[in-house]
Amino acid sequence: MAALATLPAFATAHAQSLGYGPPQGASFRYRTSNQLIVSQQILESENHYTLRADGIVRLTLMNSGPRLLWRLGYEELNLEIEGAFPSPRVEGLRGAVVTLSTTPQGVVLDALASGVVSPGIGTQYVERAAAAFLPRLPERAATPGAVWTDTLLVTEVLQGVTAEVTTVLRYVVADTSAIAGRAVVPVEYTGTISVTGSGLIEGSRVQVEGSGRVSGHYLYDPADRVFDLHEQEQVLESTLTLMSPERRTVGIPSRQVLNARSERVF
Secondary structure, eight states, X not given: OOEEEOOGGGTTSOOXXXXXXXOTTOEEEEEEEEEEEEEEEETTEEEEEEEEEEEEEEEEEEEOSSSEEXXXXXXXXXXXXXXXXXXXXXXXXXTOEEEEEXXXXXXXXXXXXXXXXXXXXXXXXXXXXXXXXXXXXXXXXXXXXXXXXXXXXXXXXXXXXEEEEEEEEEEXXXXXXXXXXXXXXXXXXXXXXXXXXXXXXXXXXXXXXXXXXXXXXXXXXXXXXXXXXXXXXXXXXXXXXXXXXXXXXXXXXXXXXXXXXXXXXX
């Protein structure tokens, strides 16, 4: 649950409620751009690859109320990987839809992909990308200078390994500004990431530990009650440790840098 505290210097400023809630049936298009750079050290070998994804996403509110129901559809997608892995097929992803259930503050309650999803990407990837699309908003009305914190918990399951990802964020509301002639509320945030997990891969016990940082900002549109821009950077360093049945141990350190941007198309 987010905790909100208003700084004294802004005690007399007009409090503004930040919550998702456009008219039912309203639709918004966003241009998305993501880049993930991964570096891994496996024994004496170094592996590097870069994933770039650019596209157009349409966000539609299907149901309003305390439990919002969204339809997130991929209209365009260009995906490319440089490095150790070939670029996955994305033809099936164009036209795929994710049904997203959230609170008015953007807390994700459920995400379910439907339609044709490319085997090279997978349903889990599409659902996770959709679940991270809406930036989180404060639980209470906020004035410029208001500060609140939030903790996000995500469980990931991949090839027999279950990992818990905990992100602790601190948000600050800046003064109202404008984009494309529209009044918006800028929000900046920073935080920490921790990862811990374990499992079995082909008979070998696996453990993963990691930590990192995240920073970003978004622009909330109080007129349309959606966001107009969201930019984020994540840096995560982790180590995957494999212990064979013969108790031989191999550690694989890695570093991931993610830059993501979603901008509303007017």
